[in-house]
Structures are given as structure tokens and as C-alpha cells.
Amino acid sequence: MDVAPDLLKGIQSVDDVRLAADAGLDGIVVSNHGGRQVDGAVASLDVLASLGDEVGDLTVLFDSGVRSGSDVFTALALGADAVILGRPYDYGLALAGAEGVQAVVEHTLAELDLTMALTGHASVAEIHRGALAR
Numbered sequence: 001m002d003v004a005p006d007l008l009k010g011i012q013s014v015d016d017v018r019l020a021a022d023a024g025l026d027g028i029v030v031s032n033h034g035g036r037q038v039d040g041a042v043a044s045l046d047v048l049a050s051l052g053d054e055v056g057d058l059t060v061l062f063d064s065g066v067r068s069g070s071d072v073f074t075a076l077a078l079g080a081d082a083v084i085l086g087r088p089y090d091y092g093l094a095l096a097g098a099e100g101v102q103a104v105v106e107h108t109l110a111e112l113d114l115t116m117a118l119t120g121h122a123s124v125a126e127i128h129r130g131a132l133a134r
């Protein structure tokens with residue numbers, strides 16, 4: 001029987017990544033819970049960009065502020081394996097139930113598809129940090 005992977009959510013530093021690795025977890029979620037807990041908290045995207053090789057074999061998920069397909073593209077380019085939609089999912093649910101959630105996901109994927117096409121990326125695997133400029 002498959003066992004659900006163990007992920008540590010709320011990663012905000014390289015030290016947190018080391019804790020997750022030392023604990024033998026499967027992956028991490030770089031997240032400041034949408035910035036709702038600590039006013040002025042570090043931007044999760046900056047944390048993601050700073051992790052580098054420290055993540056090793058850990059699966060890396062990212063959330064906090066993903067609102068569009070280009071946001072997804074940026075997170076993937078900075079090393080995320082996947083992203084999580086928080087409030088957009090809730091907004092879709094509140095407006096139109098399951099269909100609203102589906103619309104949010106489909107629109108986000110369509111925007112990612114468009115961003116990839118316009119930047120010459122045929123697959124998610126091709127998206128790397130070199131696609132970004134400071």
C-alpha cells in the first residue's frame with residue numbers, strides 16, 4: 001500500500017531545509033502561509049531563490065502569492081517542483097463551488113501554457129533559472 005509522503009510546510013530558511021532533510025522527510029513546502037501570520041515576513045519567493053543545492057533530493061513545493069501562470073513559471077524556474085494555490089482556490093470555491101475551483105485551476109494552467117509558449121519552453125522540465133532576469 002502506498003504511504004502518503006511526509007512534507008514539512010512553512011520553510012523560511014536553509015536551516016529549515018536541513019531540519020527537514022535530517023528528519024528524513026520526503027519534501028518541503030516553502031511557504032509563509034500567505035503572509036497572514038507575521039506582518040513583514042520574508043517573501044517566500046526570496047526564500048525559494050536562496051535554497052540552491054541545499055534541497056538535495058527533497059521534493060519542493062511552493063506557495064504564498066501564486067496568482068497567475070507567470071507566477072507558476074517563476075516558481076518553477078527558481079526550483080519548485082510544483083506550486084500550491086491557496087486563496088485563489090478558496091475564491092473560486094466561494095464564487096462557484098467545484099466549477100469555480102476548476103476554472104481557477106484551468107485558467108492558471110492556460111496562463112502557464114501561454115507563458116511557456118511565449119518564452120520558448122516546450123515542457124516544464126525545460127524551465128530553469130536562466131529563464132529569469134533580475
Ligand SMILES: Cc1cc2nc3c(=O)[nH]c(=O)nc-3n(C[C@H](O)[C@H](O)[C@H](O)COP(=O)(O)O)c2cc1C
Nearest residue numbers: 009031032033034063064065066084085086087088
Ligand atoms: C482561510 C485560510 C486558512 C488556512 N489554514 C491553514 C492551515 O490550517 N494550515 C496551513 O498550513 N496553512 C493554512 N493556510 C495557508 C494556506 O495553506 C497557504 O499556505 C496560503 O494561503 C498560500 O498562500 P496564497 O493564499 O497566497 O496562495 C490557510 C489559508 C487561508 C486563506
